Amino acid sequence: MNLRPRINRWTHARRDLNFSSQIESSLVQPHFVVAGEGVDEPIASMPGIHRQSTDVLLQTIAGDMKMGLKSHMLFAVLDEHEKDATASAASSKDMHLIHAIRQLKSQFGDDIVVMTDVCLCTATDHGHCGILHNENIDNDLSVTELCKIAVSHAEAGADYISASDMMDGRVLAIRGALENAGLVNTGILSYSVKYASSFYGPFRDAADSAPSFGDRGSHQMDIRSGYGEAVLEATSDESEGADIIMIKPALAYLDVVRKVADVVTRPVAVYNVSGEYSLVMSSTSDEESRGKMVREIFHSFKRAGADVIVSYHAREALSRNWL
Numbered sequence: 515m516n517l518r519p520r521i522n523r524w525t526h527a528r529r530d531l532n533f534s535s536q537i538e539s540s541l542v543q544p545h546f547v548v549a550g551e552g553v554d555e556p557i558a559s560m561p562g563i564h565r566q567s568t569d570v571l572l573q574t575i576a577g578d579m580k581m582g583l584k585s586h587m588l589f590a591v592l593d594e595h596e597k598d599a600t601a602s603a604a605s606s607k608d609m610h611l612i613h614a615i616r617q618l619k620s621q622f623g624d625d626i627v628v629m630t631d632v633c634l635c636t637a638t639d640h641g642h643c644g645i646l647h648n649e650n651i652d653n654d655l656s657v658t659e660l661c662k663i664a665v666s667h668a669e670a671g672a673d674y675i676s677a678s679d680m681m682d683g684r685v686l687a688i689r690g691a692l693e694n695a696g697l698v699n700t701g702i703l704s705y706s707v708k709y710a711s712s713f714y715g716p717f718r719d720a721a722d723s724a725p726s727f728g729d730r731g732s733h734q735m736d737i738r739s740g741y742g743e744a745v746l747e748a749t750s751d752e753s754e755g756a757d758i759i760m761i762k763p764a765l766a767y768l769d770v771v772r773k774v775a776d777v778v779t780r781p782v783a784v785y786n787v788s789g790e791y792s793l794v795m796s797s798t799s800d801e802e803s804r805g806k807m808v809r810e811i812f813h814s815f816k817r818a819g820a821d822v823i824v825s826y827h828a829r830e831a832l833s834r835n836w837l
């Protein structure tokens with residue numbers, strides 16, 4: 515396996531994201547991208563966050579870029595009729611997300627960092643993160659599909675593939691698939707230490723990705739598991755070629771962030787997830803107190819060892835000068 519440390523240095527925007535000590539440069543804003551035109555639909559459980567079609571997304575991100583919010587994580591939201599048992603729509607070269615990636619990269623070039631979620635759950639009709647065999651997720655069949663999706667995003671120009679599925683061995687397989695396709699500058703942000711958490715509820719509404727039966731316990735980490743399991747997942751992803759190692763959720767796992775940051779050599783990311791966002795948003799309508807809470811939370815991430823912070827608060831924090 516080729517280690518490619520240059521991936522994180524490839525553009526000035528990637529370097530600012532990974533290596534600046536300033537919170538402003540560390541922030542990544544998530545977006546929910548739908549097909550169509552002129553769609554700007556608020557998500558009830560996540561005040562301030564909307565599902566947007568590519569034309570509206572481009573305007574939103576243009577505003578973000580102007581105030582220095584340069585890193586963006588895209589989630590494709592699909593219509594029911596596009597979904598099937600094998601998530602085939604997710605790797606289609608014609609899907610709306612591919613057009614969104616292309617347009618963002620052609621408009622903002624190397625000034626933007628585009629990260630794209632790679633998982634099957636938003637495109638399977640059963641809502642599971644993999645391909646099912648007798649109601650269980652078949653690891654290796656799912657990895658083959660994930661590789662196809664990753665290559666399609668990378669070809670469109672994504673800076674980082676965000677692998678959020680938690681299948682075994684997928685970082686190595688995706689790295690290999692990217693290399694085979696000659697896409698040697700595309701990074702992998704791995705959701706390495708991702709717990710089967712109750713804090714993802716609002717996201718599953720937003721992305722319409724809740725499993726239709728069962729749960730995610732067979733692949734996401736047990737919330738009771740200790741540091742050994744976290745270090746195993748983080749270090750194995752690192753040795754498989756992950757360029758950024760992510761821990762998710764963030765607030766209930768700051769001890770794990772510290773532990774992982776102490777053992778890996780790659781940049782560490784935290785995902786301040788939807789349930790954590792909604793908790794803060796519903797706790798007060800007073801902007802000033804909310805700002806102070808967000809500032810305190812972001813500093814706790816930094817102190818725990820996070821280089822990169824994925825948060826739905828990113829835009830508001832920058833636009834209102836909360837940091």
Ligand code: PBG
Nearest residue numbers: 633635678713714717787788789
């Ligand atoms: C897809 C995915 C999820 C989140 C990010 N990528 C949902 C899940 O694992 O069920 C959650 C993000 C959030 O709650 O903000 N697998």
